[in-house]
Amino acid sequence: xxxxxxxxxxxxxxxxxxxxxxxxxxxxxxxxxxxxxxxxxxxxxxxxxxxxxxxxxxxxxxxxxxxxxxxxxxxxxxxxxxxxxxxxxxxxxxxxxxxxxxxxxx
Numbered sequence: 001x002x003x004x005x006x007x008x009x010x011x012x013x014x015x016x017x018x019x020x021x022x023x024x025x026x027x028x029x030x031x032x033x034x035x036x037x038x039x040x041x042x043x044x045x046x047x048x049x050x051x052x053x054x055x056x057x058x059x060x061x062x063x064x065x066x067x068x069x070x071x072x073x074x075x076x077x078x079x080x081x082x083x084x085x086x087x088x089x090x091x092x093x094x095x096x097x098x099x100x101x102x103x104x105x106x
Contacts, residue, residue: 001019001020001025003016004016005036007042011043011044012043013036013044013045013046014048015032015047017049017052018051019052020052020055021052021054021055021059022054022055026058026059026062029059033063033066033069037069037073038069041075043075043076044075044076044078045070045075045076045078046077046078047066047080048081049082050080050103052082052083055086060093063079063090064090064093064094067095067096077099078099079095079101081101081102082100
């Protein structure tokens with residue numbers, strides 16, 4: 001898994017993940033997301049999942065837990081361009097549908 005972090009002109013923090021998100025890199029992923037929410041505290045945290053090949057259950061749980069943590073810290077979290085199967089798994093894990101976005105939606 002690779003993570004690329006950037007900030008948009010509107011202040012949104014974008015974390016672009018690529019590759020496989022699994023147990024072997026769960027700690028790295030969790031640290032990056034917790035740091036983004038607790039330390040950086042952008043108005044919006046956008047997780048760009050277009051380049052993600054696969055996500056195991058630990059990764060799905062980490063993404064879902066990020067929503068709860070972000071709500072406490074008043075950071076809006078969005079998951080951009082997850083594969084349809086991943087979007088369904090995130091929804092099953094409790095991620096609200098309004099957080100799941102496709103790039104063609106704008």
